[in-house]
Amino acid sequence: MAAVLNAVRAFFAQPTFKIDAENAADVVARETLLDRVMGADRTKKSSEKIRRGRIPAEGLALVARDRKGHVIGTVRLWNIEAGVNAEGHIVDALLLGPLAVDCAHEGKGIGSALMRAALMEAKNRGHGAVLLVGDAPYYERFGFFATKTAHLVMPGPFARDRFLALELVPGWLDGAAGMITASGRRLTQPSMRKAA
Ligand SMILES: CC(C)(COP(=O)(O)OP(=O)(O)OC[C@H]1O[C@@H](n2cnc3c(N)ncnc32)[C@H](O)[C@@H]1OP(=O)(O)O)[C@@H](O)C(=O)NCCC(=O)NCCS
DSSP: OHHHHHHHHHHHSOOSEEEEEOOGGGHHHHHHHHHHHHOGGGGGSHHHHHHTTBOOOTTOEEEEEETTOOEEEEEEEEEEEEEEOTTSOEEEEEEEOOOEEOGGGTTSSHHHHHHHHHHHHHHHTTOOEEEEESOHHHHGGGTOBSGGGTTEEOSSOOOGGGEEEEESSTTTTTTOEEEEEEOSOBOOOOOOSOOO
């Protein structure tokens, strides 16, 4: 009986978070969250070389918000070229990361909700594959495996068993070989020159 009551309560309970598009007002909260969750060394990762100076792929910067609207989770995806295929054509893809959830909210399904929303949006926008560097035991549940990145390399040190990919279009990464490079829009820096 208690189990039935709990199931009924859960069904009618208000959701404790929502997934939303990131906006300019979220940037400080997102960066603070990433520093707290991932530590200051996060900017030294090879993935960061691909993100630095770039804007995330269109429509693929998402946040999780609590009921008050505060940012409690973040995920972004970035346009990349994942080497070339057997025909010598550039393989366009996305690099996912960082994915992070506020420590106070871990284990509530927020990371999974961010991942699923991001992957659905990427697929809807016609992208063929998503790559990332991360913990395989976590990302395998979303369909990420190291098999499709066997002939690809990151531009810097990386652990091969953490270099994972998911095809949104079957066969998209077939034969893909070479180095991952950034191909997204560049972040425009505000001009340092004063107006005359
Ligand atoms: C990894 C992270 C995003 C997960 O977010 P979350 O909201 O807690 O995740 P969910 O609630 O959707 O999923 C929780 C499940 O993932 C598992 N999990 C979390 N981190 C994991 C990891 N690194 N490896 C394997 N499993 C992991 C939990 O044990 C739990 O398992 P269960 O469903 O069997 O109980 C979050 O813990 C985080 O921000 N970690 C620090 C940053 C990080 O490691 N980012 C990923 C880069 S590898």
